[in-house]
Amino acid sequence: MHQLDTSDASMPFPILIGDIGGTNARFAIIETADAEQVNFPNVRTADFETIDDAIRATILEKSAVKPRSAILAVAGPISDDEIPLTNCDWVVRPRTMIENLGLEDVLVVNDFEAQALAISDLAPEHRERLGNPDAHEDMVASRVVLGPGTGLGVGGLVHARGAWIPVPGEGGHVDLGPRSKRDLEIFPHVETIEGRVSAEQILSGRGIVNLYRAICAADGIAPRYSDPADITSHALAESDPVAVETISLFSTYLGRVAGDMAMIFMARGGVFLSGGISQKILGALRKPEFRAGFEDKAPHTALLSTIPTYVVTHPLAALSGLSSYARRPDTFGVSTDGRRWGR
Structure with a gap:
């Protein structure tokens, strides 16, 4: 596993997108660039010890579509392979997610980058x-x-x-x-x-x-x-x-x-x-x-x-922003250096 060459912004579909807040986590899967987004029920972060447990129990065990990559928006600064969240006990570990969840490619962005992406075309x-x-x-x-x-x-x-x-x-x-x-x-x-x-x-x-x-x-x-x-x-x-x-x-x-x-x-x-x-x-x-x-x-x-x-007033604004980026990454100037991991 390694930091990916980010000259190609596209990620392999199906893509799991996630908005991870201090209290709730919201997830969806986009099967192809033209497919309708499939949303999953909200997850309370306090109900799961780790984000990996939450993804496994609420998505991987219930969805027929298995994601190949993930774009996650998290509440907190992203500076290393272990990303602690500001207002809950979860720590995002992209390398571990690739090892344990069958993903090939993980991009982590700040939660308000996702909100900003959403207001580009609201x-x-x-x-x-x-x-x-x-x-x-x-x-x-x-x-x-x-x-x-x-x-x-x-x-x-x-x-x-x-x-x-x-x-x-x-x-x-x-x-x-x-x-x-x-x-x-x-x-x-x-x-x-x-x-x-x-x-x-x-x-x-x-x-x-x-x-x-x-x-x-x-x-x-x-x-x-x-x-x-x-x-x-x-x-x-x-x-x-x-x-x-x-x-x-x-x-x-x-x-x-x-x-x-x-x-x-x-x-x-x-x-x-x-x-x-x-x-x-x-x-x-x-x-x-x-x-x-x-x-x-x-x-x-x-x-x-x-x-x-x-x-x-959009009920899932951050997911909407991540979805826009997942489908058309070349229309956004999202920096992925040091924030994207692959096999």
Whole structure:
């Protein structure tokens, strides 16, 4: 087994594609470049000791089509033959997968590269615009995707030399600081990591709980909820004022970080919010707070007002991005150096 010559981007079909998050893993098989994608039921990462066990039990033992290669999107940096995931205990070992699962070829990319690939060609029915309906989407300008979920993922997408080039990173770990008077009351109570508040400490599932508890502490009241789903459901039903403020501020802070990323990438092609949380709180994101936080970037407010923002509503967006790449790898500038293994 060896690192493959990556001058040929194509991979042998059938191809297994997988989106491996902190909580859930989603898989599909593409039998040929023109075949319909076959999706498998979601896998909870906590239910299997290793990714190999999950693939064997949920796909190889149940599918008549046996994959020859795999493209996996993982939550975490890819730097060696052993790839630990950021928010779960799985470690991806491509060489072991080739040995034990009958694969010939394995490519591992960052999960938000897959999300970025998805927004290169996202149908209108799979996205909902937030805010300014007159903001112009430049079809070949840079784009950004942010996904609050188990963590906060960020990815860029740049168009150059006729190809879409995904830009992975760890943008969810940028600093997030207080701005308003209310922020200054709340932020001293936000749980820190080694003294700092990263965006992910607020803009994620656990971040919703962190923010809710910080608001309770600032106001001197006992928290009632410890599950982000409870907080969001009460916020959307407007049945608990602290939950309502939590999701309102969450929307504001998400808007601020999204605006920061839009400026970093000069994302005139749009900023896209992916992931389960964005879809679940769509009702809150439609309100003015998100877009106000996004545009509040003096002296560049006018610029931000021209950039469109969307919620990705596709139920399997990352798999859609991987599928596009698997079928037409030459139309994307995906770097495979050091991330592709073969027999």
